[in-house]
Amino acid sequence: MDSPLATPVPTREELNAELLDVPEPPEQPPIPEPPGFDDSVEMALKHIRGRRGGDLVGILMVGSGARRALTPHSDIDLIALVKGDREGHEILRAGERLVDIRYFGHKLIEDELAYSTRLPSLLRKARLLFDHDGISAKVIEKANQRFRQGPTPASMNEQIRLKAECLHLLGKAQDVSEKPALAHYLLTLFFEEATMAFFRIRGFWLTAPVDIHRFMSSREPALAELAARFLLTANFADRLNFGRQFADLLFKDVPNPARID
Secondary structure, eight states: OOOOTTOOOHHHHHHHTOOOOOOOOOOOOOOOOOOHHHHHHHHHHHHHHHHHTTEEEEEEEHHHHHTTOOOOOOOEEEEEESSSTTTEEEEEEEEEEEEEEEEEEEHHHHHTTOOOSSSSHHHHEEEEEESSSTTHHHHHHHHHHHHHHHOOOOOOOHHHHHHHHHHHHHHHHHHHHTTTHHHHHOOOOOOHHHHHHHHHHHOOOOGGGGGHHHEEEEEEEHHHHHHHHHHHOOOHHHHHHHHHHHHHTTTSSOOOOOOOO
C-alpha cells in the first residue's frame, strides 16, 4: 500500500512542460578585414575576369575569408564558376596574400553537390563576389538545401574499410617504432584518416580544419579529449596508446573485417 506521504513521481509531460527553450547565442559582429585584404581580393578578381571573362558566370569566396575569420597567414580561397565542364586550379600572390583559385563548370558543381562530402558545407556560407544571371546564388541555395538533407550515410562496408585503414596505420607505426620520424609521420596519417572517419561514421558534414576539435568536443567530449592528448604528447609510446584508445572508441560499433582461414 502506498504511503500517504510519498511524493508522486511527475509524468513525462509535466517534466517537459517545465523545460525552457535555450536561447540562441547573440550573433557577434563581424571581425574587420585586415588591412590590404580588400585590395588583394580586387586584384584576384581582376585576374580571374581577365583570364576567364568570356565564360565566367560567378566568383565565390569560401574558407576563412567567407567566415570572416582571417588570420595574418590565411590565404584567399576563391571558386570561379564557368560555362561548360572545364576545371582548373592555380595559386598566385595578390599583394601580401596567397590566392587559391579553383575553376569549376557551374553545372558540374551543381551535380557534385548531390554526392560530395565537402562541397555542401563549403559552399553554403560562401560570399558572393560576382554573379551572372543569378547562377552563383542558385549554387549557394542548392548547397544549403543539400546541407539540410545531411550527408549520405556510410555503408557498413565503408565503415569496416575505414576502421581497417586506421588500424593498419597504427600497426605500421608500431612496426617502425625504432625509426621515430617515420613512426610519428604514420601516426599523423592515422589521425587524419581517423578524423575523416569520425565525420563519415557519425554522419556529420566535414568542417573547416580549424573547427574540427571544437566540433568534436561539442558532439563527443571523450573522443575530443583523447584527440587532444594524442596531439599534445611528444612521447611515441603515449601517442600510440592514445591513438589506440581513440580508434577503440571511434570504431566501437564497427565490426572487424571478415576473417577467412
